[in-house]
Amino acid sequence: MPEVLVFATLNGLVTGLLLFMLASGLTVIFSMMGVLNFAHASFYMLGAYFAYSISLYFGYWIGLIVAPLIVGVLGALVERYGLRRVHQHGHVAELVFTFGLAFLIEETVQFFWGADTKNYQTPELLNFPLFTLFGQEFSAYRGFMLAISIGIFIGLYQVLTRSRVGLIIQAAITHPHMVANLGHNVPLIFTAVFGVGTALAGLAGVIAGPVLTTFPGMALVLGSIVFVIVVIGGLGSLPGALIASLLIGLLQSYAIAANVGMPELLELLGLEFPPSHPLDDLWTLDLAQIAPTLPFLLLVLVLIFRPAGLMGKREQ
Amino acid sequence: MGEVVMLEVNDLNAWYGKSHVLQGVTFQVAEGEIVSLLGRNGVGRSTTVKTIMGEVEPQGSILFKGEQIAGRKSYEIARRGLGYVPENREVFPTLTVRQNLLLGMKSTTPSGRWSIEEVFAMFPLLAERADVPGGALSGGEQQLLSMCRTLMGDPDMVMIDEPTEGLAPKIVEQVGNLLTEIAGRGVSILLVEQKLNIAMRISKRLYIMGHGQVVWEGTPESLNEAGDVRAEWLEV
Ligand SMILES: Nc1ncnc2c1ncn2[C@@H]1O[C@H](COP(=O)(O)OP(=O)(O)O)[C@@H](O)[C@H]1O
Ligand SMILES: [Mg+2]
Numbered sequence: 001m002p003e004v005l006v007f008a009t010l011n012g013l014v015t016g017l018l019l020f021m022l023a024s025g026l027t028v029i030f031s032m033m034g035v036l037n038f039a040h041a042s043f044y045m046l047g048a049y050f051a052y053s054i055s056l057y058f059g060y061w062i063g064l065i066v067a068p069l070i071v072g073v074l075g076a077l078v079e080r081y082g083l084r085r086v087h088q089h090g091h092v093a094e095l096v097f098t099f100g101l102a103f104l105i106e107e108t109v110q111f112f113w114g115a116d117t118k119n120y121q122t123p124e125l126l127n128f129p130l131f132t133l134f135g136q137e138f139s140a141y142r143g144f145m146l147a148i149s150i151g152i153f154i155g156l157y158q159v160l161t162r163s164r165v166g167l168i169i170q171a172a173i174t175h176p177h178m179v180a181n182l183g184h185n186v187p188l189i190f191t192a193v194f195g196v197g198t199a200l201a202g203l204a205g206v207i208a209g210p211v212l213t214t215f216p217g218m219a220l221v222l223g224s225i226v227f228v229i230v231v232i233g234g235l236g237s238l239p240g241a242l243i244a245s246l247l248i249g250l251l252q253s254y255a256i257a258a259n260v261g262m263p264e265l266l267e268l269l270g271l272e273f274p275p276s277h278p279l280d281d282l283w284t285l286d287l288a289q290i291a292p293t294l295p296f297l298l299l300v301l302v303l304i305f306r307p308a309g310l311m312g313k314r315e316q
Numbered sequence: 317m318g319e320v321v322m323l324e325v326n327d328l329n330a331w332y333g334k335s336h337v338l339q340g341v342t343f344q345v346a347e348g349e350i351v352s353l354l355g356r357n358g359v360g361r362s363t364t365v366k367t368i369m370g371e372v373e374p375q376g377s378i379l380f381k382g383e384q385i386a387g388r389k390s391y392e393i394a395r396r397g398l399g400y401v402p403e404n405r406e407v408f409p410t411l412t413v414r415q416n417l418l419l420g421m422k423s424t425t426p427s428g429r430w431s432i433e434e435v436f437a438m439f440p441l442l443a444e445r446a447d448v449p450g451g452a453l454s455g456g457e458q459q460l461l462s463m464c465r466t467l468m469g470d471p472d473m474v475m476i477d478e479p480t481e482g483l484a485p486k487i488v489e490q491v492g493n494l495l496t497e498i499a500g501r502g503v504s505i506l507l508v509e510q511k512l513n514i515a516m517r518i519s520k521r522l523y524i525m526g527h528g529q530v531v532w533e534g535t536p537e538s539l540n541e542a543g544d545v546r547a548e549w550l551e552v
Binding site for chain 1: 395
């Protein structure tokens with residue numbers, strides 16, 4: 001049992017921090033600009049595809065650095081020449097714009113790379129077990145993912161709390177107008193934050209691509225979970241997004257690891273059903289099969305008991 | 317007036333959706349002058365300063381130091397030397413008092429008429445709480461912080477929206493002293509108020525707004541004598 005717990009926790013942290021790499025950008029962009037960016041996960045997908053193509057010619061490590069940069073520049077351009085123009089037509093127009101962008105990126109990806117799954121592989125260098133515990137291996141690549149996410153997290157935290165730019169961003173999250181009234185170039189900060197946010201999403205795609213598979217549906221799969229996280233954490237709350245990301249990462253990982261089936265649960269309750277029962281499919285569901293729906297279950301619970309999210313504040 | 321004009325607003329109009337809130341506002345503020353903009357709640361005083369600051373889309377002319385700023389972005393207007401202290405103070409709640417003041421500076425190099433040390437010397441209660449988050453301050457302390465934060469950007473003119481609203485008399489006194497200090501350093505002030513006490517004491521001239529327009533203009537002495545004007549446009 002303890003080895004299951006250790007591995008489930010480590011895997012949960014890997015997933016949770018990966019989710020946070022997307023959720024952090026999404027929530028900061030939302031609170032600063034009031035834009036719920038439907039295309040955020042599409043930048044994650046672009047990161048994976050760019051890195052895959054670059055890795056074919058220059059290897060994994062060049063892709064790791066260059067792909068997020070390209071994605072970040074694309075993101076900044078989208079904000080500067082797309083969103084900013086749409087902004088004056090209101091929030092509905094912005095939503096429609098980002099929705100359309102997500103669609104456009106998915107179609108573009110299919111057009112250039114095709115609809116099949118890409119054979120994007122973990123780098124040779126990290127193809128070894130980092131450690132073996134109770135006869136089970138933890139891959140070096142997962143350790144690498146963990147290290148990158150933690151490094152990014154610490155770096156962001158330092159910039160946000162220590163640097164002048166970080167303070168301006170913090171202030172602009174709650175009071176963008178006042179920050180502009182003090183003479184700070186808020187539009188430029190928006191573009192920069194959007195660029196960094198999308199670059200982080202791209203980086204998440206680069207490191208997740210080899211393990212979560214690189215295919216045209218990957219944006220949709222992760223995107224919906226990231227939205228759930230941002231709502232659960234409380235729209236616009238960075239600490240909330242971190243807690244919700246880890247919560248969902250761990251929850252899913254424990255559910256898969258525990259893998260208790262319905263029959264066992266029902267047996268505990270003293271119930272037993274013959275295999276010929278018409279609802280047999282339901283009785284034989286196991287927790288691992290339910291795991292993907294857990295974020296949405298959690299969302300429903302949070303919306304019932306804390307409609308503003310875990311750390312969110314209701315607008316007056 | 318005869319002096320150099322700092323701010324000249326001419327036939328300013330503004331809308332919230334279809335509602336025509338400013339209907340041709342016209343007034344001037346001279347260099348180093350304290351001018352008050354008075355009026356009952358809802359007549360458009362806050363909208364006037366917000367529109368000058370570029371937060372609400374303007375129609376009409378706004379000349380600041382001789383340059384047209386109508387249509388410019390807020391940060392560009394601030395960088396030209398126009399400061400603004402909004403009525404809800406807008407202290408950054410998660411940042412400390414010191415960090416709030418630091419963000420008032422437009423660059424990292426201190427320059428101009430004000431410094432953090434001076435602010436702390438003037439207001440020991442802010443100095444004591446330098447490392448406390450702005451959100452933890454009382455309303456009066458937040459008002460002083462908000463005003464000092466704007467001063468850190470070394471503006472040539474400040475527009476201050478109802479700085480004494482809801483404050484205890486002791487803090488009102490301090491706000492009044494700070495206003496006098498600001499004017500003493502040659503900074504023009506546009507003071508938005510509803511109550512008369514401070515405005516009458518420190519202003520050189522006053523404007524009264526009613527229904528989105530300036531309806532009266534004069535000196536504190538002339539307003540003192542004009543009981544009918546006060547009854548029609550100010551008294552509740
Ligand atoms: N954000 C807004 N949206 C719509 N109407 C507003 C908004 N802000 C103010 N108003 C309306 O505009 C008018 C002028 O408001 P305001 O400038 O705040 O007045 P004052 O500061 O003189 O009390 C009022 O009728 C007010 O209800
Ligand atoms: Mg007002």
